[in-house]
Amino acid sequence: MLFNSLGFIVFFAIVLIYWHLPVTWTHKKRMLLLASYVFYGLWNPPLVLLLWISTAVDWVAGKKLHAETDPRKRKQWLWLSILVNMGFLVFFKYGGFLIENFQAIIGLIGLEFTPLESDIILPMGISFYTFQTMSYSIDMYYRKIQPAPRFLDFALYVTFFPQLVAGPIVRSDELVPQFDQPTRATRSQFLWGAFLLTLGLFEKVVMADVLLSDQADTVFGSDKILHVLDAWTGTLAFSGQIFFDFAGYSTCAIGIALMLGIVLPDNFRYPYASIGFSELWQRWHISLSSWLRDYLYIPLGGNRSGTRRTVINLMLTMLLGGLWHGAGWTFVFWGFLHGFYLVVERWLRGRYTIVLNAWNGILLALGTYTLVNITWVFFRAREFGTALDLLGSMFFLHPDGEKVLDTHEIIQVLSVATLLFLSHWFMRNTSVKAVADKTPWWILGSIWAVMLTLLAVAQGSGEQFIYFQF
Secondary structure: OOOOOHHHHHHHHHHHHHHOOOOOHHHHHHHHHHHHHHHHHOOOHHHHHHHHHHHHHHHHHHHHHHHOOOHHHHHHHHHHHHHHHHHHHHHHHHHHHHHHHHHHHHHHOOOOOOOOOOOOOOOOOHHHHHHHHHHHHHHHHOOOOOOOOOHHHHHHHHHOHHHOOOOOOOOHHHHHHHHOOOOOOOHHHHHHHHHHHHHHHHHHHHHHHHOOHHHHHHHHOOOOOEOHHHHHHHHHHHHHHHHHHHHHHHHHHHHHHHHOOOOOOOOOOOHHHOOOHHHHOOOOOHHHHHHHHHHHHHHHOOOOOOHHHHHHHHHHHHHHHHHHHOOOHHHHHHHHHHHHHHHHHHHHHHHOOOOOOHHHHHHHHHHHHHHHHHHHHHHHOOOHHHHHHHHHHHOOOOOOOEOOOOHHHHHHHHHHHHHHHHHHHHHOOOOHHHHHHHOOHHHHHHHHHHHHHHHHHHOOOOOOOHHHHO
């Protein structure tokens, strides 16, 4: 079920009605859990079994990790949780990728291998809920948290429908305590949640789908060598599309949860205004970057074991972060580029000191934004050949490239990209909530009305969110 669909509006209206009925808190949580299974199961009902298995395994593992004192047995329970969760993730998401690469390696030594035909369905959002539930077991192993007091609360933590399929990836100590006592949104929370839901849908439907997706699809779907302007326009279109699409989902999820009185953490903080890649990953997909930091980079040693080891840890973390996004070498190379940028940035910071001001700050942010757009080429392109051809066009290596976009499309994309970058720069040290609190109610209401009107005019076709495939 998609947030940008009529079916979801009906579904959520029913949830809200039941949420406000005079029934016990336990009944409300049971309803919310059932609604979450329905929300997920409408894509493919049998795949709900994966949620049930992950929930049961990690609940039992968590209880055992809390009660057990034998270090060897505690480690066994931790590995059970990791192997079950990662086993599902590897089989469903990376099975075909591993077989293809095994087949290629075998072919290099003159052997032939023909795998059996398979039709593995990628469960929606498996990367998100796998990381979320696995973090519970890891935190229990290190005794950083207390176990969830009730199985119902833990099951809700794993399957809470607003953020189930595309995040934010929430830690148990952020969400489970909110299920302990009865909660209901205050009037201000409900209104602000509804505003965020509208804003998120506006970002997805109007900005991503209507204004940017066609141009990105045209450029990345072309088999021609493109003109430099078309290549940059398509890349900027995708850069804006993926931000509005993914940030839009996160904003919707936060708004929907808030309308129920439940608070989810921010997942984006104006990332295209970042000055350097260290800051970028503190602003882009924050719940994933913090997960990779806490459960991969720091356990590998972080920056505690010298420069060489720090470089290796950074590269491994970003390579695996790239692979998390998709089963393909273009995603791995996307992660490599981010790791390379982080290593170079760390080297430069160790040798040069820059006193930031408004002028050099925006230039450094623009430079970071440009380098980010280069990485998006590999993220969006299906094959390395396409990515390299596009980069060649972007850097004037194909002076006779063809034009596939008309002037109107180019102006539209460049205007949106410029406004996107500038809005991130001016908002980098504040938030939508802080700005809204200072804005007169009639201006805020007018903005809300404009977004609703444009959503109605856009009449989106219910395009799937990009990050659902991850």
